[in-house]
Amino acid sequence: MNQTSTTMQSGFSGIFRRALAAALLLAAWAVPGLAQDLPEIRANGVIRHLGVPYARFVDGSGEGFDAEMVRMFARHIGVRYEYVPADWTNVMQDLIGGEIDYRSPVRPAGKRPVRGDIIANGLTILPSREKYIDYSTPTFPSAVWLVARADAKIKPISPSGSLSRDIEATKAKMLEGGTFVMDDSCLDPKLHGLDGKNYRLLRFPAASQNDLVPAVLKREGEMTLLDVPDIIVAMEKWPGQIKVIGPISEEQLMGAGFRKTSPELRQAFEEFLAGIKADGTYMELVRKYYRSAPRYLPKFFRDPSIRR
Known part of the structure; x- marks a missing residue:
């Protein structure tokens, strides 16, 4: 093959590659x-x-x-x-x-x-x-807090002025009953140093986060971890039926x-x-x-x- 043929083949090859790339891009737009x-x-x-x-x-x-x-x-x-x-x-x-x-x-x-x-x-x-x-x-x-039924014996912590001390005091409250948690979410106990301790953790299905408060109200567990936006909504939806025990996390x-x-x-x-x-x-x-x-x-x- 002479130099002219090689050059032409190279040119056609470049055109083909550009056309193929354009076709693939159009396909990506269309699908x-x-x-x-x-x-x-x-x-x-x-x-x-x-x-x-x-x-x-x-x-x-x-x-x-x-x-x-x-x-x-x-x-x-x-x-x-x-x-x-x-x-x-x-x-x-x-x-x-x-x-x-x-x-x-x-x-x-x-x-x-x-x-x-x-x-x-x-x-x-x-x-x-x-x-x-x-x-x-x-x-x-957001932040993760511990929530219980309003009539539960578990009492809210007394704020100390130190978030880290309040978190430890809140975790101590978890020893008083079962707490709903949810893996692979902001309520994952691994994120908050709760796994492998003496807490009774109740694993909740990941697809059912909206059902955590109803499960507590039905007395299926004493407490649940919950993030603050959900707590705001829950307090309006079930006024007087839940109470915040204290913080579990720093602000998220x-x-x-x-x-x-x-x-x-x-x-x-x-x-x-x-x-x-x-x-x-x-x-x-x-x-x-x-x-x-x-x-x-x-x-x-x-x-x-x-x-x-």
């Missing part, structure tokens, strides 16, 4: 299940919001604090909003399109359908989850979750979130869904550096 970043989402004209119904972040019909925020974000980037119902057991897998094992190194094994582009449902920022997804700047504060933070292959989408959300915090829209949402949140978690709402 909703494939992983997408902002350009593909804009090309498809829709952003799919994965939401687990939980504590007014998302309700069963796709409304709530996070649902309204993602709707605003959809308008911000010029696409249609679509709510995709999810559950705690599978929501991360639905985002990344792979299996997750928090007890093993990062190896999302096996292929699954990618059902959504963003998780927003009061998703606590945890190191175990950060191995698989990227989070936005915090969208809401929640954020929206993105695939690690969607950096442009995450950046667009960061810009949107900064905008609604600056113009007051964010606090309007807080007052609409969690009017008492600044009283329960004042540090987040008082400190601009955290809110950013």
Whole structure:
């Protein structure tokens, strides 16, 4: 083969490779299940919001604090909003399109359908989850507290002025009865140094976080770990029927979750979130869904550096 033929073959090969790459990109845009970043989402004209119904972040019909925020974000980037119902057991897998094992190194094994582009449902920022997804700047504060029935013999702690001492005093209260916990969530006893101690831990199914307070009220357990947004909702839903015993964790933070292959989408959300915090829209949402949140978690709402 002469030099001219070799050059022509090389040229055709380059054209073929570019055409193949373009075809694959078009296919990725056309197939909703494939992983997408902002350009593909804009090309498809829709952003799919994965939401687990939980504590007014998302309700069963796709409304709530996070649902309204993602709707605003959809308008911000010029696409249609679509709510995709999810559950705690599978929501991360639905985002990344792979299996997750928090007890093993990062190896999302096996292929699954990618059902959504963003998780927003009061998703606590945890190191175990950060191995698989990227989070936005915090969208809401939280903390884990110990809760019991109002008529339980267990008495609330007396605040000492030191959060670390109050946490230890609260953990001591757990020796007085069984406590519901939930693995692989913000209520995981491993996160709070509760495993392997003398506590009677009652493992609760991960998909049923909304049923924790009803289980306590039915006397299936004396106490439960619960995060603060859920406590705010529970106190309004069951007034006078539950009481807070004390804190189990330091303040935690929640954020929206993105695939690690969607950096442009995450950046667009960061810009949107900064905008609604600056113009007051964010606090309007807080007052609409969690009017008492600044009283329960004042540090987040008082400190601009955290809110950013």
